[in-house]
Amino acid sequence: MGYDEIMKLFLERGFLMPSCEIYSDALAGFWDYGPHGNTIKNRYVDLWRRELVRRDGMIEIDGTQVMSKKVFVASGHLESFVDPIVKCEKCNATHRADRLIQEATGQLVPERLPVEQLDQMVVENGLRCPSCKGLLGKARRFNLMFRVGVGAADDDSYLRPETCQSIFVDYPRLFKVMRLRLPIGVAQFGKSFRNEIAPRQGVMRLREFYQAEIEVFFNPERANDLGKYEEVKDQKINLDLDGNMLQGVKCSEAFEQKHVPNKIVAYYLALLHQFYEKAGLDMKKSRFRRLGGQEKAFYAEAAFDFEVETSIGWVELVACNYRTGYDLAAHSKVSGQDMAVLDGDKKVVPHVFELSMGIDRSIYCITEHTYAAEPERTVIRFKPHLAPVTVGILPLVNKDGIPETAKGIYNALKTRYDAFYDESGSIGRRYRRLDEIGCPACITIDYQTLQDNTVTLRDRDSMKQIRINKDQVELTLEKILRTEDVFKQ
RNA sequence: GCGGUCGUCGUCCAGUCUGGUCUAGGACAUCAGCCCUCCAAGCUGACGACCUGGGUUCAAAUCCCAGCGACCGCACCA
Incomplete structure (x- = not known):
């Protein structure tokens, strides 16, 4: 399942398109999401919200993309990026x-x-x-930052090269007005910009791209004082320590053997593993790779890249950086703001552990891991909660009132689900088309429907069909979206 | 940024070397119609392209130059 195959499907089926493609001066490293790609992206971000942000009780903000020069004086990007x-x-x-x-x-x-x-x-x-x-x-x-001239004076500002700077500069107000207590995760999904010299490989290295970042603020003296660590400490992950691979090591072992610096880090690595499992990655092809001194970013004390194996090699999906107090101290110094907060009865400048996730490449890798070119058909086995179309509504034939009945069902579903109505071509062709964009279920309306109000429900993965009553459709779709196997008889 | 290869309908390919019947051809896909009781069937028709800009020439998809883009290698990559 090669990169070329996936990119071809993305282009042909409206997942992605090159930005400004009709113009001869179109730029490399910029891509538009088409309808299906956009839906997957939205659903991926929803999953991120459910399984990381809400699950952990984080808060989410949405910061501006253009940020003032001093932000990057403080962050070090002006000097070091x-x-x-x-x-x-x-x-x-x-x-x-x-x-x-x-x-x-x-x-x-x-x-x-x-x-x-x-x-x-x-x-x-x-x-x-x-x-x-x-x-x-x-x-x-x-x-590598894009400079932006703001206002008539053309004042220097920059497009943020990582979303997290918004979180750091908003942090003092957030802590006060949202009544935060350490440890707390602050999350953000949005665009970042890097003026890569030579962007390559489509969506894997972009000049304008989506990140979902989480900055966990905590008291460095209480980095192992984390109750919820118990919930996930038995989660097994693959840990690559300077080329030495520990397959399926428990997070608790990683912590006890000091492979990770504290329980905070162990906890979030476990959470991240569980998130990507729910997103449909083949976790056997994943690893957390500990970065050595040369590879780490200029601000990081410890760093783990979450990587997955694909046809183009190991791809970094999430940079997990223990940034220590670097950012808050730097912003405090340049802005003059006091970034220390109260934890219990002591004032501390929190340390930061960051999960910096690349959305675009995550979507590519999930697709590659779930894509199959079978002899009879091409199918993407997206998790139902990520699929760009949840259910196809298909009249078996286009006569005798069957399309009308099918449209009735479609109309009843379309505001609640990503439903797609299709009466064009043979039934087999329509199934194939929906398989190819990863639609998990199809409802087919036939002559029997007119008699007894049942419809057939076809499973994308096995191509098996079951008959259910029209009234059961919504309930069944809910089960499918929760990844319950409704086709097991 | 450098070097190499390349750029024709949505996709794949023919045409380019050797300029002219190319008003650019085919297949697949798409759309419309016919047919049709469950997995890319068939028939009829339709839509649809020479990357952009210059140059050479009576004539450019074809030759030359530049730009843009794609791929590979180098370099770079939080």
Whole structure:
């Protein structure tokens, strides 16, 4: 089940389309969601709300995408979300300045070294372009944030490169007015923007993309004081410790053996595992990979990437970062706001554990894990609660009052469910079309319906049919949406 | 950003090398009609494309240049 196959289906069936596609200057790294893709995305986010936000008693906000410059002075993005690059003046190849020098001289070159020093090191060591031996130009910093000129004065501001900064800057007011107590998760779903130099692989690396982020604020002295940890401590996860794979290790073991820093982290890794299981990922192909010092983001003390195996390799779906007090301390310093809050009778600056989820790539990976090209048909076995169409309503033939009866059933369902009415083509063709977009159930109206008010209900996964009474349809759909097996006889 | 390959109906392919009957052809899909009592049947018809912009030429889908995009490799990637 390859990447090309999935992307082709996405394009042909209205899941995704390239943004601005009819214009010749369309940009790489920007994609529009079509109707089915949009529905899946909405349903995926609903699942996230149910299984993470509500389950854990988090609160959710929706912040702006354009944010002021000082936010990113404080967060470090203006300074650190950059690549120091040098361009060859002869062949125009771009190289990472720090890596170039490091490779040539063997000495460690910090990424954040001023460009003047980088230039000096290039000159001192007589470095040339590794591709063509041409002369190198001056080093400069390429920032991956999109700059936005706001107002007539064209004031510098930026499109947020991660949604979580909204949470950090809103945090002091939220804590006061929402009567929060530690530990508390603050969640947000929305767009983020990164000016990738070379976006690739469709929806896997975008310049404009959806994130669902959760920032858990907690008192670092009470990181193991977490009652609800007991609920999930036996959850088994796959843990990759520097290439050493622990299959099916209990979260409690991971904590006791100090593979994860505290119970907070263990608890949320378990929750995340359970969430993706409900989203339909093949969890045998998943792992939490602990990141080493070089790989971690500049703010993270400990980091676990939740990754899944796909036809294009291991894909990172969620970055789980223990950000410590980095963000609140930084915002406190730059803004002058006191970010300390009361926990019991002590004032503390909370620490943050973050679950930063990529929505677009999650949807791709779920699709790949549930897609099957069978000899007779193509079918996506989306969990019913994620499927873009929940139920197809099909008249077996287009005469003798059968379409009218079918439309009656459709009209009764359409405001409550994503129902789809189709009378075009043979019944088999209509089943195939709905299989291909992952619709879990079809209701077919035939001559018997006219006599005894029963309809057939067809199962996407097995193609089996059962007969139920018209009055049972809604109840049965509810069961299907709860992933109960209504076809078992 | 660099290098390579490529860009024709929604999809796949023919045509490009060797410019002209290409007013761009076929298959699948879609739509309409006929037929029809459960898994892509059949028949009839319809819709539908040369990535964009320049250039060469009497004539460009075809040759040249540039741009944009896709894929692969490099580099990059919270």
